[in-house]
Amino acid sequence: MKIAIIDYGAGNLQSILFAIERIGFTAFVTKDWNLIKTADKVIFPGVGEASSAMEKLKENGLHILIPTLKQPVLGICLGMQLMCRTSEEGNTTGLGIFDVDIIKFSKEVKVPQMGWNTIYNLKTTLFQGIKEKEYMYLVHSFYASKCSNTIANTDYDTEYSSALQKDNFYGVQFHPEKSGVFGEKILLNFLNL
Structure with missing residues (x-):
């Protein structure tokens, strides 16, 4: 199996x-x-700030390529956020794959959310063998609201999408590799899709 990890200087x-x-x-x-x-499978990682990461994607035309991919694609953390419509971080226009915007946590909570938190309301075979309220590792200050593409939730200040799926595109806010x-x-599970 050929597994490509997209390199755009932000992963x-x-x-x-x-992992x-x-x-x-x-x-x-x-x-x-x-x-x-x-x-056969593509992983779209991301660590850093949304607007500069999107600029790096554009340098190689990857912002054009990624939405056209037909094989299973997994966005991780910022990679997932860039697959959404927009992000409040740097007022960034995303790839528009997921029909949701990325917004900042309120001032009521410590940001970034850093450490372990649970995922629940798990849907799709991406979570086969994972029990409800399993702990995953997260580091982020922005989040995707719940939407029609939501396949897992996490609660921090508000209940949000910790995983998204549309067609062959999957995204997780947490870091599965950590x-x-x-x-x-x-x-x-992703590699077995």
Whole structure:
């Protein structure tokens, strides 16, 4: 299986590579259009700030390529947020794959939300073998509201989408590569789609 991890200078690539190796697969990091288009699975990571990350995507035309992909695509953290319509972070226009906007947590809570929190209302085979209220590792100050694409929720200040899915596109706000055996199980489920 060919597993492409999109490299646009805004991802935690090494930890994702290691997590995929731990579950018995090999992935490659690339910004090459052809390698991404012909991969069996694509992982779209992201760490950092939305507007500068979107600019980096545009440098290689990846903002045009990603929405056209037909194989399963998994956006992680900022990668998921960039797959949404807009983000309040840097007043950013996203890829528009998921029909939801990214908004900032209120001033009532500590941001970023950093550490372990539960996911629940789990839908789709992405969460096969994961029990309700399992803990995942999160680091973020912005979130996707609940919407028609929501396949998992988390509660922090408000109940929000901790995972999204539309057609072949999946997104998780948490970091499966940093979430222990259950995060690795979600990565394995994605690779088995």
